[in-house]
Amino acid sequence: MFVLAQLLNRRQYVLLIHQLQHEVVESLDTAKQHRAALEDQLAQLKSIVGIRTSVPKEQVYPTFHVIATAWLALIRERERTALRTALLVQLQQFRTSFTAARVEDDLPQLKHLIPEGQEPLPQVCFER
Numbered sequence: 001m002f003v004l005a006q007l008l009n010r011r012q013y014v015l016l017i018h019q020l021q022h023e024v025v026e027s028l029d030t031a032k033q034h035r036a037a038l039e040d041q042l043a044q045l046k047s048i049v050g051i052r053t054s055v056p057k058e059q060v061y062p063t064f065h066v067i068a069t070a071w072l073a074l075i076r077e078r079e080r081t082a083l084r085t086a087l088l089v090q091l092q093q094f095r096t097s098f099t100a101a102r103v104e105d106d107l108p109q110l111k112h113l114i115p116e117g118q119e120p121l122p123q124v125c126f127e128r
Contacts (some may be wrong), residue, residue, distance in 0.1 A: 013094055020084060020091070027084070031077045038070040 045063045049055050 009094075009097070013091070016091055020088060024081075024084060027077055027080060031074060034070045034073045034077070038067060038074070041067045041070065 041063055045060065045067070048059055048063065
């Protein structure tokens with residue numbers, strides 16, 4: 001049953017890496033959106049304030065609020081990225097934990113899995 005354990009090991013590893021990759025792509029899109037919003041609001045703030053020495057708070061406070069929200073969202077994405085990096089480092093330890101066994105060695109143990117009345121598959125040579 002060593003082959004089954006190896007297949008499960010690889011399947012789980014690949015699924016985790018794939019999920020991590022999916023999360024990184026989503027995070028990148030989210031960060032791009034927040035960065036664009038931040039840059040847009042900063043440009044808008046610059047146009048509101050310009051060279052004036054005083055500006056009514058009703059004009060700038062909503063912009064400050066949006067800027068702060070985008071900034072905090074970027075900080076959260078940075079923290080999530082750090083967690084994903086740590087997870088990747090942990091997962092990479094399992095990359096080398098897999099050692100391929102010879103399938104021929106496990107075939108006698110796997111024969112009991114063939115349903116009664118069904119012919120076993122023909123012998124396949126795995127040698128190169």
